[in-house]
Amino acid sequence: VQSSTASESLCLHPAGSCTSASLHTVEDYRSRWRSIRVMYFTMFLSSVGFTIVITSVWPYLQKIDESADASFLGWVVAAYSLGQMVASPIFGLWSNKRPRREPLVCSIFINLSANIYYAYVYLPRTNNKFHMLISRAFVGFGAGNVAVVRSYVAGATSLKERTSAMANMSACQALGFILGPALQACLSFIGEQGVTVKIIQLQLNMYTAPALLAAAFGLINILLVVLVLREHHVDDDGRHINAINYTSEGMHYTEESVDQVAVLTSNILFFIVMFIFAVFETIATPLSMDMFAWTRKEAVLYNGIIICCIGFESILVFLVVKVASQRFGDRPVLLAGLAIIFCGFFILLPWGNHYPKIQWADVKNNSLVSRMSEATIASNSSLEPTGCPYEQTWCQYTPVIHLAQYISSDILIGVGYPACNVMSYTLYSKILGPKPQGVYMGWLTASGSGARTLGPIFVSHVYTILGPRWAFSLICGMVVGAIILLSSVYRKLIAFSARHGRIVE
Secondary structure (H helix, E strand, C coil): CCCCCCCEEECCCCCCCHHHHHEEEEEEEEHHHHHHHHHHHHHHHHHHHHHHHCCCCCHHHHCCCCCCCCHHHHHHHHHHHHHHHHHHEEEEEEEHCCCCCHHHHEEEEEEHHHHHHCCCCCCCCCHHHHHCCCCCHHHHHHHHHHHHHHHHHHHHCCCCHHHHHHHHHHHHHHHHHHHHHHHHHHHHCCCCCCCHHHHHHHECCCCCCCHHHHHHHHHHHHHHHHHHHCEEEEECCEEEEEECCCCCCCCCCHHHHHHHHHHHHHHHHHHHHHHHHHHHHHHHHHHHHHHHHHCCHHHHHHHHHHHHHHHHHHHHHHHHHHHHHHHHHHHHHHHHHHHHHHHHHCCCCCCCCCCCCEEHHHHHHHHHHHHHCHHHHHHHHHHHHCCCCEEEEEEEEHCCHHHHHHHHHHHHHHHHHHHHHHHHHHHHHHHCCCCCCHHHHHHHHHHHHHHHHHHHHHHHHHHHHCHHHHHHHHHHHHHHHHHHHHHHHHHHHHCCHHHHCCCCC
């Protein structure tokens, strides 16, 4: 940078040669990166808004509606992603036609309102579980702005800047995954009873406080988008384009110029990566309660701490990924990430001759010793039944998963998932090239949301009926399929500019 005032010119061309198209004012440069950082923060707050309630959804659901079972939990978790899947292409198309500020503010407001709705789902006298389902669907609909965020960052960075920018955005997302469960763990000390604000009929407890905090974060996000965000767009070489959803003359890239096989493959791989992580985050709380005989409060606290640690680990992984992708390339890092995920789920398979603690046996023994009636047991919170429910018949013949297995699996998945996640959409943005990517990013986000819709439903049903051995074996098979697919189209997953001979991959 050879400029001392905002009015002087700044050379931003990656190759170091300054042309008239690559000269910007210092203020343009600063404004571009301020806007990108607002996108980082939007991704961070979106992540916090999701993870701040994820470990408490299951016990909250059990508390407000006793008819809800683990299978319905799958639908509740999936509702978020189903809403996001529907919204992503809509917001992506909107962002291609109009300023990004519009879909961002609209989506964040929907998210904010839905979180407030979630905090009040205990109020209706019946069908509380369906109210929770609807609230989570609308929270997910608001989260469809992830497509807008990714397309903005992809369009506002040059090819050389993009991997680093995408990694930074993923690091902010991981930081959200850290603070979300950490805040939930802190708020768990409020307890299940909490305090009641009679004026607004609000029960402020360990289940509703996180959702209200997420709504407050949404308000901050809206203010940042309105006050700070500006429209910026550069091409693959860093040349500035006046409007982010405008393509100048000489930059006409037709639909046929994009490798559609590479686009489809990227969507499939992203689907698999997100499906696997959706399975992992959905099953963590029920699995730990079944295998380690944790209470609802212990499961929320301990899993919050574990996910927090995984988030810290993910940030380190993103730093390593930025260096590794520059040295070895994006595709090898993606392949290595899939291999590590496979190891994580393989370790989680149950082995040995020890079996989990059966829930009904404890209740029966307690009643025999104390000669208390079932009504007395039910009314005494200190006798909350723990262990593997007798309704799940596999509990009686499936070996227990030890805590060491669980932690080891968490560590490996905490390495593999972030590497695969950032490499998936970094590769995707490079494959698409400099054209407006709102719709394409909308489809990628919809693909991931579809995975997060089907993953919880799949694992909640397979886990409930067949147990962890079948559930995790099928996931291992899916990861192997992803590795084979990536290997078969390895040469096609290259940047748009490399495919058209402008750069060497």
